[in-house]
Amino acid sequence: MWRDYLFARSVDEALELLARHEGQARLIAGGTDLVLQCQRGECSAQVLVDVTQIPGMERIEERDGSIILGAGVTHALAASSALLRLKAPLLSEACRVIGGPQVRNLGTLAGNLVAALPAADASLALIALDGEAEIVSPDGRRWVPLSDFHTGVGLCRLDPTREVMTTLRFSAFGSDYRAAQERLARRKVHALPIMNVAALAAVREGRFADVRIVVAPVAPTPLRLRRCEELLEGREATSEAIREAADLAVSLVHPRDSLLRGSGEYRQALAGVMVRRALERVAGIAPSDRAVA
Amino acid sequence: MALLSMTVNGKPVSLEVEPDEFLADVLRDRLGLIGTKIGCREGECGACTVLVDGDAILSCIHPALKAEGRSVLTIEGLTREGKLDVVQQAFVDAAAAQCGYCTPGFVMVVKALLDRNPHPTVAEIEEALAGNLCRCTGYYQIKEAVQLAVERLAAGGGP
Numbered sequence: 001m002w003r004d005y006l007f008a009r010s011v012d013e014a015l016e017l018l019a020r021h022e023g024q025a026r027l028i029a030g031g032t033d034l035v036l037q038c039q040r041g042e043c044s045a046q047v048l049v050d051v052t053q054i055p056g057m058e059r060i061e062e063r064d065g066s067i068i069l070g071a072g073v074t075h076a077l078a079a080s081s082a083l084l085r086l087k088a089p090l091l092s093e094a095c096r097v098i099g100g101p102q103v104r105n106l107g108t109l110a111g112n113l114v115a116a117l118p119a120a121d122a123s124l125a126l127i128a129l130d131g132e133a134e135i136v137s138p139d140g141r142r143w144v145p146l147s148d149f150h151t152g153v154g155l156c157r158l159d160p161t162r163e164v165m166t167t168l169r170f171s172a173f174g175s176d177y178r179a180a181q182e183r184l185a186r187r188k189v190h191a192l193p194i195m196n197v198a199a200l201a202a203v204r205e206g207r208f209a210d211v212r213i214v215v216a217p218v219a220p221t222p223l224r225l226r227r228c229e230e231l232l233e234g235r236e237a238t239s240e241a242i243r244e245a246a247d248l249a250v251s252l253v254h255p256r257d258s259l260l261r262g263s264g265e266y267r268q269a270l271a272g273v274m275v276r277r278a279l280e281r282v283a284g285i286a287p288s289d290r291a292v293a
Numbered sequence: 294m295a296l297l298s299m300t301v302n303g304k305p306v307s308l309e310v311e312p313d314e315f316l317a318d319v320l321r322d323r324l325g326l327i328g329t330k331i332g333c334r335e336g337e338c339g340a341c342t343v344l345v346d347g348d349a350i351l352s353c354i355h356p357a358l359k360a361e362g363r364s365v366l367t368i369e370g371l372t373r374e375g376k377l378d379v380v381q382q383a384f385v386d387a388a389a390a391q392c393g394y395c396t397p398g399f400v401m402v403v404k405a406l407l408d409r410n411p412h413p414t415v416a417e418i419e420e421a422l423a424g425n426l427c428r429c430t431g432y433y434q435i436k437e438a439v440q441l442a443v444e445r446l447a448a449g450g451g452p
Contacts, residue, residue: 001313005358100424189423
């Protein structure tokens with residue numbers, strides 16, 4: 001596998017180490033995905049550059065109404081952070097269901113994003129939160145909207161052989177915002193989702209505002225259901241409106257047949273059910289069917 | 294080879310390792326600490342769990358060099374002067390092992406849980422155990438062992 005394992009003590013040093021190895025080195029954070037890829041021969045990096053010792057990589061703070069996270073915040077830190085539980089419960093709850101406890105102690109938000117698996121729990125939440133990532137490359141810094149970050153299965157707008165994700169940011173939840181994640185997997189722990197839905201909205205005087213719905217895996221990348229969001233914007237938060245949005249969701253998703261996850265037809269119907277349940281929770285209305293445990 | 298310096302069970306250790314060696318192999322093959330078991334080698338089963346700076350991690354997918362400068366605790370580090378740790382004794386008394394292969398991993402996650410949260414709820418216990426597989430016990434005796442350890446800690450610590 002890799003022939004050298006190096007620690008970067010700063011972002012500049014990480015960039016320098018990557019540049020020096022000209023595409024042969026890549027970043028590692030928790031390594032819970034990357035190590036397995038290396039073992040399967042899916043990662044040809046000769047040198048791993050560990051970024052978890054860079055100061056500030058684990059910070060969690062609120063500044064001027066925005067939540068600012070170091071890219072190396074682990075799932076365990078995100079799940080247990082009092083600030084995130086209050087201001088971004090969608091993210092802290094998503095991080096509680098990733099892998100098992102030992103994986104959450106090492107796996108990071110940046111790693112979850114860069115691994116770019118289409119149903120990744122933290123990625124879905126961060127996309128629903130309209131999150132952005134700061135990426136630093138030898139050419140400079142840029143902020144990339146996470147809704148536009150993934151480009152395919154395992155592919156994203158960050159080159160881990162020359163760039164570093166340093167910071168994540170998104171607006172803190174207002175008091176009238178609610179969010180819900182619906183996740184169906186064969187078992188609760190250590191199981192990839194058959195279907196995963198994250199929904200978020202403000203409910204003001206009984207009406208939906210700022211609706212965001214993300215569904216995965218129904219495409220190579222997490223899918224924002226923007227037409228459903230537009231349909232609900234300003235509408236009364238009623239069962240009828242939610243049912244219309246769920247029906248529309250079914251027509252917008254085209255999951256493929258999967259030996260692991262079930263047939264495309266089944267999962268297309270499932271997406272509608274789970275979008276409906278998530279929106280019912282967001283609207284604070286009783287589920288229109290009995291929840292399956 | 295690369296130099297790895299860490300603390301293992303309270304003792305400073307420096308040794309040469311291959312850059313792509315895993316912590317589980319260094320503990321078992323170079324340091325002789327074979328209490329840490331390797332089950333799946335892909336981070337699914339939890340048998341290889343050890344604590345790094347108090348956090349439970351999967352040593353079979355943890356690059357050994359990632360432990361540089363850290364404090365590692367293995368099952369061997371729990372026993373003091375021949376006396377079992379309260380968690381170990383509770384596993385014995387609750388008969389929470391059958392084949393025993395998964396037991397060191399379970400004991401370590403319970404140790405990590407109780408160090409941080411000496412009065413866990415049943416849900417918190419189940420969440421802490423969720424990353425470890427046991428194919429013999431059906432988990433009931435394991436949960437009883439955790440409850441027993443919690444009771445003994447509350448009553449003053451010793452088994």
